[in-house]
Amino acid sequence: MTTQTARTPGPAGGPTTGAAATRSAARPRKRGAVDRAPWILVSPFLALFLLTFILPILVAIVQSFTKVTRAGLFGEEGVTSTFAWFENYRLVLEDGNFVASIWRMLLFGIVQVPVMIVAATVLALLLESASARWPGFFRATFFLPYGIPGVIATILWSFLYVPGLSPIIDVSEMLFGYTPDFLGAGTVLWSIANIVTWTYAGYNMLIIVAQLKAIPSELYEAARVDGAGPWRTATSIQLPLIRPALVLTTVFSIIGTLQLFAEPQLLKSVSPAIDSQYTPNLSAYTTAFAYNDYNLAAAQSVLIALVAFALSFLFLRLTNRSSR
Amino acid sequence: MGLAGGAAAALAGCATPGTTSVNTQPVVPAAAAGEKITLTYWAWLKDLQKVADIWNAKNPNVQVEVSWIPGGNDGGYQKMYSALAAGGGPDLGQVEMRSIPEFMLVNGLVDLRRYGIDEHADRFDETLWSQVGFADGVYGIPQDSGPVGMYYRPDLYEQAGVPVPTTWTQWAEVAPAIRELGVFIDAFALDDASIFGGHAMQAGATWLRSTDDGWVIDMADEITLDVARFFDKAIDDDLVTTSANPFSPGWYAAAADDKIASLVQASWGDALLESVSGAEGKWRVAPAPRWEHGYGSSFIGGSTAAVLANSKHPKEAMEFAVWMTTSPEGVDAMIEHSGIGWSPARDYIGAAREEPSEFFGGQRYNTEVFQPATQQQNPDWQWWPITQQTFNILGDGFRGKATGGTLVDAVVAAEQRTIEVFRQKGLTIRKADR
Numbered sequence: 144m145t146t147q148t149a150r151t152p153g154p155a156g157g158p159t160t161g162a163a164a165t166r167s168a169a170r171p172r173k174r175g176a177v178d179r180a181p182w183i184l185v186s187p188f189l190a191l192f193l194l195t196f197i198l199p200i201l202v203a204i205v206q207s208f209t210k211v212t213r214a215g216l217f218g219e220e221g222v223t224s225t226f227a228w229f230e231n232y233r234l235v236l237e238d239g240n241f242v243a244s245i246w247r248m249l250l251f252g253i254v255q256v257p258v259m260i261v262a263a264t265v266l267a268l269l270l271e272s273a274s275a276r277w278p279g280f281f282r283a284t285f286f287l288p289y290g291i292p293g294v295i296a297t298i299l300w301s302f303l304y305v306p307g308l309s310p311i312i313d314v315s316e317m318l319f320g321y322t323p324d325f326l327g328a329g330t331v332l333w334s335i336a337n338i339v340t341w342t343y344a345g346y347n348m349l350i351i352v353a354q355l356k357a358i359p360s361e362l363y364e365a366a367r368v369d370g371a372g373p374w375r376t377a378t379s380i381q382l383p384l385i386r387p388a389l390v391l392t393t394v395f396s397i398i399g400t401l402q403l404f405a406e407p408q409l410l411k412s413v414s415p416a417i418d419s420q421y422t423p424n425l426s427a428y429t430t431a432f433a434y435n436d437y438n439l440a441a442a443q444s445v446l447i448a449l450v451a452f453a454l455s456f457l458f459l460r461l462t463n464r465s466s467r
Numbered sequence: 468m469g470l471a472g473g474a475a476a477a478l479a480g481c482a483t484p485g486t487t488s489v490n491t492q493p494v495v496p497a498a499a500a501g502e503k504i505t506l507t508y509w510a511w512l513k514d515l516q517k518v519a520d521i522w523n524a525k526n527p528n529v530q531v532e533v534s535w536i537p538g539g540n541d542g543g544y545q546k547m548y549s550a551l552a553a554g555g556g557p558d559l560g561q562v563e564m565r566s567i568p569e570f571m572l573v574n575g576l577v578d579l580r581r582y583g584i585d586e587h588a589d590r591f592d593e594t595l596w597s598q599v600g601f602a603d604g605v606y607g608i609p610q611d612s613g614p615v616g617m618y619y620r621p622d623l624y625e626q627a628g629v630p631v632p633t634t635w636t637q638w639a640e641v642a643p644a645i646r647e648l649g650v651f652i653d654a655f656a657l658d659d660a661s662i663f664g665g666h667a668m669q670a671g672a673t674w675l676r677s678t679d680d681g682w683v684i685d686m687a688d689e690i691t692l693d694v695a696r697f698f699d700k701a702i703d704d705d706l707v708t709t710s711a712n713p714f715s716p717g718w719y720a721a722a723a724d725d726k727i728a729s730l731v732q733a734s735w736g737d738a739l740l741e742s743v744s745g746a747e748g749k750w751r752v753a754p755a756p757r758w759e760h761g762y763g764s765s766f767i768g769g770s771t772a773a774v775l776a777n778s779k780h781p782k783e784a785m786e787f788a789v790w791m792t793t794s795p796e797g798v799d800a801m802i803e804h805s806g807i808g809w810s811p812a813r814d815y816i817g818a819a820r821e822e823p824s825e826f827f828g829g830q831r832y833n834t835e836v837f838q839p840a841t842q843q844q845n846p847d848w849q850w851w852p853i854t855q856q857t858f859n860i861l862g863d864g865f866r867g868k869a870t871g872g873t874l875v876d877a878v879v880a881a882e883q884r885t886i887e888v889f890r891q892k893g894l895t896i897r898k899a900d901r
Contacts, residue, residue: 212893216602216677217571217852219488234891240863306710307720326710328869413715415658418863432545434856435573436892 207231207441231442240420241443245401245450247332248422252400252454255336260393262340263347264385268377270348271355282352285345293342297409300338305413326414334414335406343399347392354388355381390462394455401451404428423447488574489776490604494581497782498528505530506784508772509547510561511538512805521800522787529783539563539770540855551575551776558778559788564598564769565661567607568852572892577774578604582782590793594844595811599771601677601849607771608788609811611801613733614840615665615764616832617753618740623650623728631729635697635756642706645728651721652728655698656712657868660861661767663698665733667691668845671761675851681895682851686882688901690760695874702868709868714739722746731755733767734837735808741826748825752832754840763843768808809837852894857885 182189210227214220235241266285270278288296303309304325315321325334358381366376404424411417419433420426424447431440498504508519508531519531534557536543544566550556551573562570570576584605588596595609617631624631627648629641642652656662667674672690676683701707711717713730721727722743730736740750755764772788774781791797793812801807802817810817820833851857864877882898889896 213572214893214895216682216894217568218574218894219490219571219602222487222574302716305715305717305720307717307724324710328866411658413717415656415709415712415866416869418658418866419859420863429859432548433540433859434853435548435569 203441203444206438207445209438211438227438231438232446234439235442235446238420240418241423241426244420244423244426245447248401248403251332251336251403252397254333255339256393256396256400258336259340259344259396260347260389262344263392264351264382264389266344266348267351267355267385268381270352271381272373272377274373282349286349287345288342289346291342293338293405294409296342297338297406300334300341301410301413304334304410326410326416328416331410331414331416335403335410338406339399339403343396347396350392351385351388354385358384386462390459394458397454397458398451401447401454423450490574490578490581495779495781498780501528503528503530504780504783505532506559506778506780506787507531507557508533508559508561508784508787509536509543509557510534510559510772511536511543512561512801512807514804515801517804518791518797518800519787521796522790526787529780529787531787536561539566547575547775548573554777556775556777558774558780558784559772560775561610561770562607562773564595564607564609564612564766564771565850565854567599567771567773568601568850569855570773570775571601571606572852575776576606577776577778577781578606579608579774579781579785580605582774582785584608584785584789587789587793590789590813592811592813592841594766594841594846594848595769597846598766598769598848598850607773608785608792610770610772610788610792611735611808612769612811613735613767613808614837614844615669615731615733615755615767616836616840617729617731617755618736618750619729619753620725620727620749621751622749623648623725627728631753632756633754635758638756639697639701639706642701643704646706650726650728651706651708653707653730654711654713654718654721654727655702655707655709657709657865658862659712660858660865662713662732663694663861663865663874664858665765665767666694666698666731668848669755669761669763669765670694670758671845673845673847673849674857676847676849676899677851681897682889683899684882684886684889684896685899685901686857686885687879688899691878692875694758695878699868699874702874719743733808734833734840735768737824737826737832738806746826748828751827751830752836754836762845764840766844766848769811809841852892853885853888856888857881860884 208227208229208231209224210230211222211224213222269275270282270285275281291299303311306312306322306324309325312323312325315323324330362380362384363376366380371379402424403422407417407421407425408428411421419429423443427440427443427447430436430443506529508515510533513535515535516533519533523530536546543561547556547560547562547570562576567576580603588605591609592612595612599605599607599609619631621631623645624641627641627644627650629644630637632638632641638652645652664674667690670690670693672685672688672694674684674686674691676685698707702709708721708727711721713732713736718727719742722740723745730740737752740746757763772792774784774788778784791801792810793815795815795818798810798812798815798817799819802810802819810820816833816838821831823829823831824833861877861881864872864880865874867877868874886896886898
């Protein structure tokens, strides 16, 4: 030990104090370097993470508690920013349209998320079943819609929804004499659900397929030995074992539902039923960038985040409890 | 430490943007003689650079660069607001007439009277000029606009055996005969209240006025309510379609299928109408139907070239904008390259617009209909700091029509809501005495 420290080239200092000084300093310095290394390595990530993620969130929270008051016709007689406590939150919660948009998204999620997860699960099970033909081809095909950006997908679908352009409406009129209204006040939500399901079912399917592939083949063999058919294998082996994937995709979908934006924003131009506050995110976007009220928009955004957080947490709690 | 310090500084720098005014600071001096400067102009007009190039060739020291942005609230304003909030942005920005007060609210515009705009005032249409002036200042140079007329299909009116209406009363009388052919006389946009605003403007309403002691709102006045009742009835009687807004894909499909007999719209609708497939030669233009009171026409749409707050060369930017919007070469170039709406120049509508139109069957519709329409405008109309929000509130209310509401209720509610939003912002507003 002593020889080691003695050999350690000390810093420029007197030889008398050098040994004692290096002895106490060497160890922490070495450990210090080891301690620092991970921080140095993650610092590029951390810097970006702080600047582009944490900081904007903090700014949004600060802004949501700020109120700007203007005097005169346009604020030419003075503009003051004050701490507003929960004034912005009160205004947001009093805004019937914003609250309605959150309820609308809950209704949307209660219907669309289960439909999509069931569809994704069924597709995944079919692809992974022993009798599947060309699973690679179909997996790619089912996944393909996810490769089309949401904006393009919505434009494509809007041409199938607009009367006068839509072949679906034409065929329905010809065969059944019935004119479906895809863009009416009561139906457009489900037309959006259809686009979202179409886009994301394949993506969720892929996550489930990955989990299915991770099931050890011994389990299948054991099931087969026990005389389990494909149905029994699915319900007793595969479904219980892909539970984590189902939980994961459901949580993602719940968060995604509350963040619905591109589809209604684009369908707005063809459907008079979609207003400027149709979804919570559309509401926040309009408030911030069309009305220039960043403070109110910040309060709306914080509330959206809180609701998404609460719902995801609730869902995880429920699934955890039932698994115990 | 450095990071945390930077974060704290950034946080401190994040005061709500747009809370200081450029118009209380000293006037920016003109560029020195011989100094070469470059102006930037953000606009959504197409090929505007070609117009600027004409100016650039003649003004080697003041070069103008145009950047294309998405139209207004489709992203262009968002971009400008963000740039202003960050302390930057172009010298000039395309800002709609109705959005000028909104930009003023974030202190985004330069008062051009401080740079001598008054000497150019008589080059512009009077009504449009009155719409860019607020609180003793001038905040934008009118660039294009849209006097309203009525586009119509003579063949469909003939088929229905009814005359082309000159009043709204007559319009309502002939509409059922047209409906019997399976054709709508027009479309009513439930979600775009700006057209309804145009009707009210024509009927003589003035929704908001700026006075010395704050804003005065008179949105739910009898005139506007009458207009609302009129269209409530037209929608209830199924005379107009509400499912296809003018110039939406559904509307184009219906128009191409001969299901739309007429369209009360601004002059810039002509270019859009030309993209209806197979429409060549089928349409004509007539003056807009009149209400029993009010004016012969209204302005729908219209934009300005506004000098934005962070411009380093406001005076030169203003001079370029005046040249572009009022000189014959500027106007002609903007019509040819950018397809602008109606020119705001007082004495010059553009050489191309004096010619007979092939699309409208040889009609000289610009000189026949739209030029007189600019002389029959509501001079009192003013835009207000939350125009877009009021229109959205109104549009959101109008959508209720599909589920049993009425336009009248929506107007009354929108007035109330507009007052609330004004007060939330701290602005003074009161209801007009009526």
